[in-house]
Amino acid sequence: MVRRGWLVRDAMPGAHNVMREESEARSRGVCYCDLDGVFAPYPECWLEFIEVRTGRAFGSLDEAKQGISYADYVRLKNEYRSSEFKYSLTPRAGSPEFTRFLIQEGWFVGIVTTRPAGHRQLLIRTIRWLERNGIVFDDILFCDNKVEVVARYPELVFGVEDEASEANAVANLGYRIFLLSNPGDTRGGLHHNVTVVRSFEDIMEVLKRGPGAHENLHRQ
């Protein structure tokens, strides 16, 4: 049985692909990257899966939720989570370069996902997908919500998200978040700790400029 906030590193030796001492890994600080939408394309991949399975094309998650019964939506989502479809996706451009940059700069990189960790197979496939695509990390955290990330890494310096609601939730706790822009997703407003970026390159630029640069970028 997998508990909430399960750290793969604790329970599954070898489930981190950067081999180094904990103290060395944390020299610069801890950062986390959300998995779906940041590295794995989402929701495009999920909408495509729905189309393949139902023959109906939806332009957004909201449309899909309105167009399919709740029971069918949940059933399809479970199917999708264990499908080969999900594990053959191509990651966002620059994913391997970005994670290698973070590791080389001395950041401890946690990958965070709300994918259900209850199935060991699903977990192993997630890790294999990351490795196959050259995405490097120190740790993977399966959790129910992003507040658990902060409980696990209280010394967190920044995080990377693709959804405004998730970004705001962590930013509200006093942490910096880079939000990979998702048109139409910022209607509710953003917390001042959230910086909108267009690509991994943007984040690397800010990090290279050092402490303080983050706020300056946000005010522009």
Ligand SMILES: [Mg+2]
């Ligand atoms: Mg996401």
